[in-house]
Amino acid sequence: xxxxxxxxxxxxxxxxxxxxxxxxxxxxxxxxxxxxxxxxxxxxxxxxxxxxxxxxxxxxxxxxxxxxxxxxxxxxxxxxxxxxxxxxxxxxxxxxxxxxxxxxxxxxxxxxxxxxxxxxxxxxxxxxxxxxxxxxxxxxxxxxxxxxxxxxxxxxxxxxxxxxxxxxxxxxxxxxxxxxxxxxxxxxxxxxxxxxxxxxxxxxxxxxxxxxxxxxxxxxxxxxxxxxxxxxxxxxxxxxxxxxxxxxxxxxxxxxxxxxxxxxxxxxxxxxxxxxxxxxxxxxxxxxxxxxxxxxxxxxxxx
Amino acid sequence: xxxxxxxxxxxxxxxxxxxxxxxxxxxxxxxxxxxxxxxxxxxxxxxxxxxxxxxxxxxxxxxxxxxxxxxxxxxxxxxxxxxxxxxxxxxxxxxxxxxxxxxxxxxxxxxxxxxxxxxxxxxxxxxxxxxxxxxxxxxxxxxxxxxxxxxxxxxxxxxxxxxxxxxxxxxxxxxxxxxxxxxxxxxxxxxxxxxxxxxxxxxxxxxxxxxxxxxxxxxxxxxxxxxxxxxxxxxxxxxxxxxxxxxxxxxxxxxxxxxxxxxxxx
Numbered sequence: 044x045x046x047x048x049x050x051x052x053x054x055x056x057x058x059x060x061x062x063x064x065x066x067x068x069x070x071x072x073x074x075x076x077x078x079x080x081x082x083x084x085x086x087x088x089x090x091x092x093x094x095x096x097x098x099x100x101x102x103x104x105x106x107x108x109x110x111x112x113x114x115x116x117x118x119x120x121x122x123x124x125x126x127x128x129x130x131x132x133x134x135x136x137x138x139x140x141x142x143x144x145x146x147x148x149x150x151x152x153x154x155x156x157x158x159x160x161x162x163x164x165x166x167x168x169x170x171x172x173x174x175x176x177x178x179x180x181x182x183x184x185x186x187x188x189x190x191x192x193x194x195x196x197x198x199x200x201x202x203x204x205x206x207x208x209x210x211x212x213x214x215x216x217x218x219x220x221x222x223x224x225x226x227x228x229x230x231x232x233x234x235x236x237x238x239x240x241x242x243x244x245x246x247x248x249x250x251x252x253x254x255x256x257x258x259x260x261x262x263x264x265x266x267x268x269x270x271x272x273x274x275x276x277x278x279x280x281x282x283x284x285x286x287x288x289x290x291x292x293x294x295x296x297x298x299x300x301x302x303x304x305x306x307x308x309x310x311x312x313x314x315x316x317x318x319x320x321x322x323x324x325x326x327x328x329x330x331x332x333x334x335x336x337x338x339x340x341x342x343x344x345x346x
Numbered sequence: 347x348x349x350x351x352x353x354x355x356x357x358x359x360x361x362x363x364x365x366x367x368x369x370x371x372x373x374x375x376x377x378x379x380x381x382x383x384x385x386x387x388x389x390x391x392x393x394x395x396x397x398x399x400x401x402x403x404x405x406x407x408x409x410x411x412x413x414x415x416x417x418x419x420x421x422x423x424x425x426x427x428x429x430x431x432x433x434x435x436x437x438x439x440x441x442x443x444x445x446x447x448x449x450x451x452x453x454x455x456x457x458x459x460x461x462x463x464x465x466x467x468x469x470x471x472x473x474x475x476x477x478x479x480x481x482x483x484x485x486x487x488x489x490x491x492x493x494x495x496x497x498x499x500x501x502x503x504x505x506x507x508x509x510x511x512x513x514x515x516x517x518x519x520x521x522x523x524x525x526x527x528x529x530x531x532x533x534x535x536x537x538x539x540x541x542x543x544x545x546x547x548x549x550x551x552x553x554x555x556x557x558x559x560x561x562x563x564x565x566x567x568x569x570x571x572x573x574x575x576x577x578x579x580x581x582x583x584x585x586x587x588x589x590x591x592x593x594x595x596x597x598x599x600x601x602x603x604x605x606x607x608x609x610x611x612x
Binding site: 092093094095096097098100101102105106109113115116117118119127155158159162173203206207 | 349350351375412483484487488490491493494495496497498501502505506507567568
């Protein structure tokens with residue numbers, strides 16, 4: 044009988060309840076180079092790599108104790124020469140009073156290569172998905188979120204604020220006379236203006252706040268859990284930072300429209316944006332380089 | 347974010363009463379249920395805040411962002427969100443394993459919420475970085491561990507057990523303790539595993555601003571006594587207690603000792 048077991052084309056091991064090896068067949072020696080005699084009395088972990096040891100402790104052994112069986116688990120055996128050999132282990136606990144555990148270990152080198160290709164392919168796909176998402180969400184000139192990503196994220200933020208009843212403020216910003224900058228100084232300078240403004244905005248925003256390039260020379264922000272005065276402070280800081288910028292000796296200004304409101308169940312993104320846009324329109328119409336706040340009808344705080 | 351949003355997102359549960367507040371943070375591969383052996387004793391004297399990190403236990407899996415949770419800072423944000431949402435102060439933070447470091451990141455970042463810290467079997471780095479530091483594993487060992495998770499995900503994601511065992515733990519004990527398996531999402535658990543096992547936060551230990559108690563297991567496959575000593579030597583204001591027990595989950599294998607240590611320290 045023992046010689047039959049020795050002829051099996053897989054490693055057969057029996058361990059006692061202290062996880063010590065009480066039997067190992069000849070395949071262990073032939074295929075994995077572990078002399079059988081030396082294995083008897085050793086703990087089964089001595090066959091395994093450190094990672095497999097941890098894996099057994101947190102998965103295989105608890106499962107054997109709980110369910111009595113653990114099948115098709117890939118582990119790594121370490122050969123006598125220190126070579127790592129992937130194996131598939133089927134493990135079963137005996138129901139008899141001896142309380143021993145039977146292990147069959149199948150060499151799985153080819154199967155492991157296939158698995159590895161799948162793992163690599165998945166990780167490549169994940170990487171590509173991440174890159175594509177970043178590309179589709181990002182405005183390539185400023186590195187900020189683009190309009191599509193903003194609208195999606197704003198939906199999410201608004202849903203959160205609706206649950207909590209927090210305040211939400213939308214600020215829209217438009218560069219004054221941007222067309223004349225392009226016309227007078229060229230599109231390269233126009234691009235630099237947009238980039239500088241993007242950097243300026245990103246620096247002024249707190250981490251986690253939504254900010255995006257919303258259109259040609261239009262930017263948009265969302266702040267939550269804020270008082271109207273906080274939003275005004277934010278806008279003023281931004282305004283003075285923008286006034287510091289110089290391009291070919293020429294300064295720039297921007298107009299801003301703000302709408303701050305308490306979140307309520309029926310509010311929509313488009314409604315909040317529309318009211319901020321209306322305030323922006325007011326700022327543009329009353330001389331530019333202004334911050335206008337929407338209140339039933341927009342009011343310029345300087346008025 | 348509001349109290350309700352965070353409470354639902356991190357499955358926050360508050361039990362017990364007392365003047366002092368303990369925030370209990372679970373380690374990799376499990377959830378707040380791993381505190382169940384110490385909560386009966388601790389809830390007699392303290393208000394206990396229990397939670398699951400996003401991606402673990404009964405947290406809101408939809409809130410998982412792979413970029414955010416690819417480093418321990420993302421998990422530290424969960425802690426700070428909870429502190430803010432529940433308006434906590436003078437928190438005694440009790441973190442198991444990697445949560446010891448997550449708690450330290452949070453406490454250095456926003457010290458105003460915290461009072462003391464208890465680290466159960468912490469490790470700031472699992473890698474061997476000779477000649478001065480031996481976290482216990484070669485890089486290839488840890489890469490293999492992640493690889494084994496990938497290749498066995500159909501099985502282990504449903505039956506991941508806390509690493510309770512020592513080299514000579516009785517099977518009965520192990521069976522009882524690991525009886526409640528943590529079912530996890532394999533992709534999310536893999537991200538937590540990578541953030542845990544490949545991180546190196548040794549450099550922040552010296553920035554600790556709160557006193558800390560380090561509970562070190564005499565025999566632990568994941569964090570050897572020399573790791574506990576390193577943490578103690580590097581962290582100002584820390585106290586080291588070596589517990590005569592085995593395994594990486596002292597709060598499960600020796601809950602009475604751990605609860606007693608916490609009560610005496612806090």
